[in-house]
Amino acid sequence: MPKIVDKEEMKNKIMDAAMIVYSDVGFHVATMDAIARQSGLGKGTVYLYFKSKETLTIALVDRIFGRMAEDFIGEKPCASLEEFRKQLRATLDISKEHAAFIRVFFEVLGPSFASDAFVKKVAGFFDQLGAHYAEQLTHLQKADALRSDMDAGITGRALVAMMDGLILHKGLFSISTRKHRQMIDASLDLMFVDPKA
Amino acid sequence: MPKIVDKEEMKNKIMDAAMIVYSDVGFHVATMDAIARQSGLGKGTVYLYFKSKETLTIALVDRIFGRMAEDFIGEKPCASLEEFRKQLRATLDISKEHAAFIRVFFEVLGPSFASDAFVKKVAGFFDQLGAHYAEQLTHLQKADALRSDMDAGITGRALVAMMDGLILHKGLFSISTRKHRQMIDASLDLMFVDPKA
Numbered sequence: 001m002p003k004i005v006d007k008e009e010m011k012n013k014i015m016d017a018a019m020i021v022y023s024d025v026g027f028h029v030a031t032m033d034a035i036a037r038q039s040g041l042g043k044g045t046v047y048l049y050f051k052s053k054e055t056l057t058i059a060l061v062d063r064i065f066g067r068m069a070e071d072f073i074g075e076k077p078c079a080s081l082e083e084f085r086k087q088l089r090a091t092l093d094i095s096k097e098h099a100a101f102i103r104v105f106f107e108v109l110g111p112s113f114a115s116d117a118f119v120k121k122v123a124g125f126f127d128q129l130g131a132h133y134a135e136q137l138t139h140l141q142k143a144d145a146l147r148s149d150m151d152a153g154i155t156g157r158a159l160v161a162m163m164d165g166l167i168l169h170k171g172l173f174s175i176s177t178r179k180h181r182q183m184i185d186a187s188l189d190l191m192f193v194d195p196k197a
Numbered sequence: 198m199p200k201i202v203d204k205e206e207m208k209n210k211i212m213d214a215a216m217i218v219y220s221d222v223g224f225h226v227a228t229m230d231a232i233a234r235q236s237g238l239g240k241g242t243v244y245l246y247f248k249s250k251e252t253l254t255i256a257l258v259d260r261i262f263g264r265m266a267e268d269f270i271g272e273k274p275c276a277s278l279e280e281f282r283k284q285l286r287a288t289l290d291i292s293k294e295h296a297a298f299i300r301v302f303f304e305v306l307g308p309s310f311a312s313d314a315f316v317k318k319v320a321g322f323f324d325q326l327g328a329h330y331a332e333q334l335t336h337l338q339k340a341d342a343l344r345s346d347m348d349a350g351i352t353g354r355a356l357v358a359m360m361d362g363l364i365l366h367k368g369l370f371s372i373s374t375r376k377h378r379q380m381i382d383a384s385l386d387l388m389f390v391d392p393k394a
Contacts, residue, residue: 026223026224027223028222028223028225029225103311103316106303106310107307107308107309107310107311108307108308109307110303110305110307110308111223111304111305111308113300113303113304113369114300114304119300119370122369122370123370123371126366126370145393146393147390147391147394150383150387151383154380154383155384155386155387157380158380158381158384158387159384159387160366161359161362161363161365161380162362162363162384164362164365164366165358165359165360165362165363165365166355166358166359166362168361169323172319173319173323174316174320182348183354183358184355186348186351186352186355187356187358189347190347190352190355190356190388191387193344193392194344194392194393194394195388195389195391196342196343196344196391197344197391
């Protein structure tokens with residue numbers, strides 16, 4: 001009887017191996033050969049799942065951002081500005097593992113920013129997250145918790161870019177957890193408290 | 198008589214060549230040989246100015262961030278919140294050339310995030326910019342234009358991270374100038390207008 005193969009498991013195994021090889025030698029130097037060796041699979045098997053290094057890398061980015069989307073976008077509409085701030089604070093307060101991954105992301109996938117397909121994937125994730133925050137903002141406007149003259153769509157997308165900046169700086173510059181939490185609170189105050197009063 | 202050599206000009210020539218080679222073949226594959234060929238100088242001459250590819254890359258980053266520091270940090274203390282917003286808007290509204298450079302930066306220098314010396318340089322620039330904004334915020338607090346319970350130091354550094362996010366998203370995801378300007382205005386409103394009124 002033929003072996004039953006879990007396709008998702010195989011793909012994940014190859015992607016895990018790719019991440020290790022990219023980290024070791026850099027994206028440009030990495031070969032499908034090396035990725036196959038690292039995964040313990042034959043080169044033919046790897047090509048069965050991914051027809052090129054670029055296809056594999058795009059799948060890897062899909063997996064990373066898919067997991068983030070599950071974590072962040074599942075949040076329910078918030079009933080108050082205080083609840084929204086709590087959600088944002090939780091999203092911004094990334095784990096040590098996530099912070100460490102950010103350096104690896106740019107180190108390993110930085111060169112992929114030359115690829116339009118790669119950029120489109122990443123941009124799509126942030127647009128999706130922006131739409132999610134736009135919904136939250138609209139909800140708060142309807143509840144009279146936020147001023148009504150705010151363009152929720154544009155503000156939601158801008159909020160995502162600003163949050164990404166806070167998260168990237170934590171990861172790239174190894175800002176301490178204590179200082180990063182102070183920065184998160186300062187940012188949320190700057191955005192959601194009257195600047196003058 | 199020996200030729201008179203402008204050392205700064207030579208260094209800039211080599212750094213320009215390095216940027217082209219990094220863009221062409223990627224940072225990891227680039228060799229000092231290829232950089233020398235690109236610059237039209239002998240390999241020995243290149244090594245006279247930079248003793249390794251890493252030294253050269255750190256000098257390149259120094260140059261890039263030095264130029265940005267000149268542009269951004271020279272700003273005078275602002276007399277009003279409106280003036281501060283204008284300064285921030287001008288800084289956030291990056292040129293097409295700057296936007297295009299951001300992708301090249303991560304594509305070419307992404308792998309450098311594995312180097313602590315590199316990360317320290319970049320972090321230093323953002324800390325310096327954060328201190329500059331902290332001064333501006335303190336000035337506005339003294340002028341009663343901003344609430345006094347804000348920690349200017351932490352808020353200044355957080356503001357830099359949020360601004361960097363807005364700038365990076367413009368460059369990485371090729372957001373149109375029109376949409377990006379809307380995002381800038383939405384961000385400044387979110388930060389400097391009472392969220393409820």
